[in-house]
Amino acid sequence: MNVSIGTEEVQRPLRADARRNRERVLKAARAVFSAQGREAHLEDVASRAKVGVGTVYRHFPTKDALLEALAREQFEILTRWSLEAEAVPDPWAAFEAMIWRGAELQASDRALMEAVAEFKPSVARQAEELHASTERLLRRAQAAGAVRADATGEDVQLMMCGLGSVMQMSGDGWRRYLTVMLDGLRA
Amino acid sequence: MNVSIGTEEVQRPLRADARRNRERVLKAARAVFSAQGREAHLEDVASRAKVGVGTVYRHFPTKDALLEALAREQFEILTRWSLEAEAVPDPWAAFEAMIWRGAELQASDRALMEAVAEFKPSVARQAEELHASTERLLRRAQAAGAVRADATGEDVQLMMCGLGSVMQMSGDGWRRYLTVMLDGLRA
């Protein structure tokens, strides 16, 4: 029996069916929101997970909380990639490859592209570590003379943000957009 | 007494108070939507115009219709500017100045920046003439060797679209964004 210790609650482990359902919900939510964006209905997520809406709410207090959990997963992937890129020898190649990889991930997940394009404070917090890493990537490329000296980390964020909304309106025009933008960033 | 002629309805002129109210509504709507974007409530527009919501609906059948009327006004201004720019001798200067001017207008009107960033079909129709003109501006700059040969009119649209969402998240970071983008477009 778990009891409270001071102000801390020791977490009793989830019941087996609850753990299973939590995974089903997450999996369904990934599919639904990445295809339809944040406007998709929780009912669709629930029915795809073969679960009632009440169950979704048992695991995530609000729709936004669920969306945030999904966004966090994606930002963690991006952060991992960015840290890997820091280990690539050629500074420009590392920077450019990271940007393209991130763009492809955005292109594959509508909820992510919306999260990046709107960039609310909650999203900003999740992206902090990612930004720190991409900024190092940028600085290193600048030090190597590959990127214009006046570019900043914020410019990269804004580029990705604009990319999010460009993707929403054009099938794959975003690739040209990104090409132009990267050319503009080059020294 | 006005009567129908064939399928055409001859428009009886608006009563004096109606004409006055229509202007008040438009003026209030410009102020409210340019400051708060399309999410603003019609109630706010009505109260700022010192009018009931019913009156707003008498003049514009839906909120979208009102928003569309406002967007049209702005696109007409942009189109006029673009046509003027076509008369400027230096092709690159004309193109660049037009883009900056358009960007400043967007920056001053949140509803416009959202309209451009989302770019629904109804907006696209309104922007056709504008696009035709900016495309001529682009082609002329390409012919003069000032813009990269592979750029297209769509690239310009996408640039302005991305700009719309960049503006929504950064105070004036959009100026650097646009600088970088224009450098990327240069030959």
Added chain:
DNA sequence: AGAAAAGTGGAAGCGGTATTCCGTTTACCT
């Protein structure tokens, strides 16, 4: 001035989506 037509205000209605509630079911523990 009086009648008819046009216009008005804002409360009520409607539609649609996120969230809650609670009777029922399932897993866990002894």
Added chain:
DNA sequence: AGGTAAACGGAATACCGCTTCCACTTTTCT
């Protein structure tokens, strides 16, 4: 096996913004 707490489902609820409706006011016309 039986008791108990956790989890479930999904109908009902809460909420919120757009739009409609109509009794009342203002303008226009003769």
